[in-house]
Structure formats: C-alpha cells, structure tokens
Amino acid sequence: MTPALLAELVRTTASDVLAERxxxxxxxxxxxxxxxPRNPEHGDYATNVALRTAKNAGVPPRELAGWLAEALATREGIASAEIAGPGFINLRLATDAQGGIVREVLQAGASYGNGDELAAQSINLEFVSANPTGPIHLGGARWAAVGDALGRVLSARGAKVYREYYVNDAGVQVDKFAESLLAAALGQPTPEDGYAGAYVAEIAAQVLERNPGVLELPADERLAAFRRAGRDLMMADIERTLHAFRTDFDLYFSEQSLHESGAVETGVERLKEQGNLYSADGAWWLRSTEQGDDKDRVVIKSDGRPAYIAGDIAYYADKRARGFDKLIYMLGADHHGYIARLKAVAVASGDPADTVEVLIGQMVNLLRDGEPVKLSKRAGNILTIDDLVDALGVDAxxxxxxxxSVDSTLDVDLGLWTRRTNDNPVFYVQYAHARLASLARNAADLGMAPGEGFGLLEHPREGDLIRTLGEFPAVVATAAELREPHRVARYLESLASAYHKFYDSCRVLPMGDEEVGELHRARLALCVAARQVLANGLELLGVSAPERM
Structure with missing residues (x-):
C-alpha cells in the first residue's frame, strides 16, 4: 500500500466514522x-487527521482518534492503529500490503514518481540568460543545473515546460564586448571597462578568420561586424558548453530582436493606451511600487529612449502571446529587485501578479583545501562552467x-566532490545504483528472477527500504510545487542509505549450495525496485546512473 493509497484509506475511514457518529x-x-515518524518504534506511518478534524467536529481530539484508530485497525492492509500524544494515530501496515509499494514501482518502471497534477499548466521556464560577452560563470552553472532539473521535475508532474534562454544582446555590455574584440584584433590594450581573458583573443581571431577584410571596413561598420560576429561566436560557445553540461533550451531568445521588430515600442504603447503607465518629469513610468518595489520604474526615459524594463514588457507580452500561463524566471542574487518589477509588468498587462514567479539564486564559491579558487585559465577573473566540469566531471x-537550496550561498569543495568515498554525496548515490546493477547481473548468472512473495519481507531493514521507495512520488510532487529540485537529491541520499543498510542486513542471493527460495526472489524484486527509483531520481537531476563503478 503506497502512502497515497494509505492517505485515501484514512480519509474514507474518517468520513465513515464521522457519518456513523x-x-x-x-x-x-x-x-x-x-x-x-522519525522514530520507527512509533509505527510505519502516522496521521494527525483527528487533531485537524476534532475542533470543527465538536469532539475531543483523543476521543475522535480512538474512534478512528478502532475503525482503521479493521481495514485490510492495516496491522495496527494506536493513539499517541494529544490525538495522533500511529499505523503499522501488514507486510503483504506494504509490499504493494514494490509491486507499484515494478509496474510503473521509469514513470514511477510521475503525476498529472500540473497537466493543465503551460510553463515558460527562463534560466541562465547570461550576457553573450563571456563564458558562463559559476552562478550561471548553478542555474543551468537547477533550472534544467526543475524543468525535468515539473515535466514529471505533468506540466508542459518550455525552456528558454534570454540573450541580453541589446545593451551597453555587448558594445563593450565588441570594442574589446576589436582591440584584441588590432593588438591594442583592453578598453577601460572592457572584457579581458584568453577567450576574447580567441573569439577575435575567429572573427578575423571568418571575415578577412573586416579591419579594412569604416570604423562604424567594423565595430558593428565585430559586435554581430562576436555575439554569434560567443553564443555558439555558450550553447556548446551548456549542451555538454546536459542543459539544452527550446529557444535562445534575442533581446535585440524585440527592438528590431518594433515589439518594444508596440508593448509600451499598448500599456500607455490602457492607462497602465503614467507620465512624470518627461518620462513614462511603471507603478512597480504597488507590487513591493522600492520605487516606480522608468520605462521610457525623458530623452525618449527605452529603459531596460521596456524590453521586459515586450518579452512578457511575447511569452503570453505564445500561450504560456505561468512564467518562471530564475535570476541571480543581484536581481532581487526584479521580483516586484516583473510582477508589476504582469499586472500592468492585465494578468494576476502570480502569473510571474521569480526564483533568486545565491552565489557559488569553489574551494580547494578550504581556500577559494580564484582564477580561470580561460576567462581570467571569473570561474566558469568549464572550470567546474574540468575539476569535477559533469555528474558531480x-x-x-x-x-x-538556491536560497543559500553554495561552497563547493573540490576535495569532497572528487573523492570516491561515501562522504561524497554523488558517489554515495551512484554507488548504490552500481551495487544494485552488479547484484542484478549476479542474479541473472544464477538464473534467478524476482518474485512476489512480499509478505515474507518482515525484516526492519526491508520495511524501511520499502517505505522509502513509497515516498518518491510525494517528494517529486513537492519538489515541483515548491520549485526545489534539491529535495530529489536529498531523497536519493536517504534511499541510498536505506539500501546500503538493507544490503548489510539482508542476504539477497543464496550462498553456496543453498537453493533459491521465495524470500530470495522477493528481496531481489525489492532490489530491482530500489534500482529503478534511484535511476528515476538521477534522471530528474540529469545525473547518470552507472552500471559499474
């Protein structure tokens, strides 16, 4: 009996008791x-339904709990139901009912953990969205991994997810990048506030190789050529890096295209006509303070030029026009002010503020022996995804x-994450999967197949492993609801722990001349289920499930 089925049994039993009384x-x-329960001595599961119902029902919680426990104890699959504390009910499942979790995992296979509660949602998930002026730094690496994992988790629970990268190619930073490339091509020093690092010289050389006569062009055309080619080459480099990091996007959306198509002007004019912008001091403003911003934001400056948020307005309108009903933005720690601004854009566009969700991620520090790793071989003054992958590999x-959780600053210790020991979390989880794969090969060599004698799985370690498997769908659902894929990783570590403890206590394969029995087959089925759930969870994280280690 899975936790979901048990919860439904508790609900229907409680409904029957209330009706009878x-x-x-x-x-x-x-x-x-x-x-x-945290303490397994308190039972396999616990429910607080009596505590939550008693006041509105007009009866003392323990009295209601007593009625419920008495009724639950008679239900099929329930071995015992006992009152605890002020009105909790501790439940123990019959062994064969508990084994139903194993059966469900085996039947569902790769889809175990999936659900359909988000099937009605079409989600635009925007993440990374770095300027095309250099390799993606460690903060972007965090969003690349977390954003991709969140997309997988949301999809697993039924949502239609569209992954999008907003290419910030319309601003001053891209102009500075172009100037830096041109200076490198001419053998001149990097301009003030320009971009340095070996990658600038690399891209400048590629521009010259593709456009041999570019330096002979008039100054404005020459700079524009470096801007255009440099942007394209940098984005190609970024796309290659992200793909190697197992992060791919459905669309790389150009900010510049919004300006060139007239979408920015159209979007702003529409909000003016609807009275959702106001004019003051010769400029046009968005009422972002109404959504918690510290001040209203200028949309059109007094000189008639659009501010950055004008592009956000046009981009928001474009996403909504493409049919997305939920827009999730994953932004860096220095973008906290964008929460109120983007919600204000939604409201000004006639949508509820919660059409927009903004997730803010904190910084990442790379450490070696407790000391910060400060320099990149290629990017100079920043550390990049490539540096991280070179040091750890993609999986780690x-x-x-x-x-x-992205809410906290992350310190990544190279020493920890490169160890092949159990204190390295990814090794610990992957080793559990590899160990299970090895066991499956050995069982196949013996001609041993899984069986369904789940009523024989009475050892405490077996029960703990089974109940841990049963938690997976709820973990994925919660990770999707709260936008927290780290919950899947932490769950996998708990599952790996439960499996390792089971393996140390319960013999799966027969020894010597011992004949294969139903208990061996039932335990093998449990191992097949554990391997499946580990693989499913690692797939949600974009991490491999190795067969051998």
Missing amino acids: GLDLAALPSDVGVER ARYAMIRS
Whole structure:
C-alpha cells in the first residue's frame, strides 16, 4: 500500500466514522495525509487527521482518534492503529500490503514518481540568460543545473515546460564586448571597462578568420561586424558548453530582436493606451511600487529612449502571446529587485501578479583545501562552467549545484566532490545504483528472477527500504510545487542509505549450495525496485546512473 493509497484509506475511514457518529462531514479536511515518524518504534506511518478534524467536529481530539484508530485497525492492509500524544494515530501496515509499494514501482518502471497534477499548466521556464560577452560563470552553472532539473521535475508532474534562454544582446555590455574584440584584433590594450581573458583573443581571431577584410571596413561598420560576429561566436560557445553540461533550451531568445521588430515600442504603447503607465518629469513610468518595489520604474526615459524594463514588457507580452500561463524566471542574487518589477509588468498587462514567479539564486564559491579558487585559465577573473566540469566531471558538478537550496550561498569543495568515498554525496548515490546493477547481473548468472512473495519481507531493514521507495512520488510532487529540485537529491541520499543498510542486513542471493527460495526472489524484486527509483531520481537531476563503478 503506497502512502497515497494509505492517505485515501484514512480519509474514507474518517468520513465513515464521522457519518456513523452523526458528526459534520465538512469538518474533515480535504488534504488528509500520512507521514513516516522519525522514530520507527512509533509505527510505519502516522496521521494527525483527528487533531485537524476534532475542533470543527465538536469532539475531543483523543476521543475522535480512538474512534478512528478502532475503525482503521479493521481495514485490510492495516496491522495496527494506536493513539499517541494529544490525538495522533500511529499505523503499522501488514507486510503483504506494504509490499504493494514494490509491486507499484515494478509496474510503473521509469514513470514511477510521475503525476498529472500540473497537466493543465503551460510553463515558460527562463534560466541562465547570461550576457553573450563571456563564458558562463559559476552562478550561471548553478542555474543551468537547477533550472534544467526543475524543468525535468515539473515535466514529471505533468506540466508542459518550455525552456528558454534570454540573450541580453541589446545593451551597453555587448558594445563593450565588441570594442574589446576589436582591440584584441588590432593588438591594442583592453578598453577601460572592457572584457579581458584568453577567450576574447580567441573569439577575435575567429572573427578575423571568418571575415578577412573586416579591419579594412569604416570604423562604424567594423565595430558593428565585430559586435554581430562576436555575439554569434560567443553564443555558439555558450550553447556548446551548456549542451555538454546536459542543459539544452527550446529557444535562445534575442533581446535585440524585440527592438528590431518594433515589439518594444508596440508593448509600451499598448500599456500607455490602457492607462497602465503614467507620465512624470518627461518620462513614462511603471507603478512597480504597488507590487513591493522600492520605487516606480522608468520605462521610457525623458530623452525618449527605452529603459531596460521596456524590453521586459515586450518579452512578457511575447511569452503570453505564445500561450504560456505561468512564467518562471530564475535570476541571480543581484536581481532581487526584479521580483516586484516583473510582477508589476504582469499586472500592468492585465494578468494576476502570480502569473510571474521569480526564483533568486545565491552565489557559488569553489574551494580547494578550504581556500577559494580564484582564477580561470580561460576567462581570467571569473570561474566558469568549464572550470567546474574540468575539476569535477559533469555528474558531480551538476549534483553539487542542485543538492542545496538556491536560497543559500553554495561552497563547493573540490576535495569532497572528487573523492570516491561515501562522504561524497554523488558517489554515495551512484554507488548504490552500481551495487544494485552488479547484484542484478549476479542474479541473472544464477538464473534467478524476482518474485512476489512480499509478505515474507518482515525484516526492519526491508520495511524501511520499502517505505522509502513509497515516498518518491510525494517528494517529486513537492519538489515541483515548491520549485526545489534539491529535495530529489536529498531523497536519493536517504534511499541510498536505506539500501546500503538493507544490503548489510539482508542476504539477497543464496550462498553456496543453498537453493533459491521465495524470500530470495522477493528481496531481489525489492532490489530491482530500489534500482529503478534511484535511476528515476538521477534522471530528474540529469545525473547518470552507472552500471559499474
């Protein structure tokens, strides 16, 4: 019996008890749930339904809990139901009912953990979105891994997810990049506030190779050529890097295209006509303070030029016109002010503020022996995705980026993440999968197939592993709801721990001349299920599930 089925059994039983006692059925909360107690001595699962229902039903919590426990104890699959504390009910499942979790995993296979509660949502997920002026730095590496994992998690729960990278190619920074490329091509020093690093010289050389006569052009045309070619070459480099990092996008959207197509002007004029911008001091303003901003934001400056947020308005309108009903923006730590601004854009466009969600990620520090790693071989003054992958490999790099909440600064210790020991989280999880793959090969050599004698799985370690497997769908659902894919990584570590403890306590394969029995086959089925869930979870993180290590 899975946690979801158990929760439904608790809900229907509680409804029956209320009806039998003549109590108001409306007192029963709609979201009845069960949880695993921290102390396994308290049972397999616990529910607080009596505590949540008693007040509205007009009865003492322990009295209601007693009625519920008595009724639950008679239900098929429930071995015992006991009252605890002020009105909790601790539940123990019958062994064969608990084994139903294994059966469900085996039947669902790669789809175990999936759901359809987000099937009605069409989500535009924008992340990374770095300027095309240099390699992606460590902060961008965090968003590349977390954003991609979030997209996978949301898709697993039914959402239609479209991954998008907003190419900031319309601003002053791209002009400075072009000037830096031109200076490198001419053998001149980097301009003040320009871009340095070996990659600038590399791209400048590529521009010259593709356009041999570019330096002979008039000054304005020459700079424009370096701007255009440099942008394209840098974006090609970024796309290659992200693909190697297992992060791909459905669309790389050019900010410059919004200006060239007239979309910025059209979007701003529409908001003016609707009265959703106001004029003051010769400029046009957005009422972003109404969404918590510290001040209203200029959209059109007093000299008639659009401010950066004008592009945001046009880009928002473009996304909505393409049919997305939820827009998620994943931005860096220095973009906190954008939360109110983007919500104000939604409201000014006639949409609810919660059409927009903004996730803010904190910085990443790379450490070696506790000391910061400061310089990149290629980018000079920043560390990049490539530096991270060179140091750790893709699997460890992605896992390290995803495993912690983006709300906190992340310190990545190279020593920890390159060790092949159990204190390295990604090794610990992948080793569990490899160990299970090895066990499956050995079982196949013995001609041993999984069986369904789940009622024989009575060892505490077996029960703990089974219940951990049962948690996976709820973990994925919560990760999707809260936009927190790190929950999947932490779950996988718990699952790996439960498996390693099971392996140390419960013999799966027969020894010597021992004949294969139903218990061996049932344990093998449990191992097949554990391997499947580890693989499913690692797939959600974009991390490989190795067969051998």
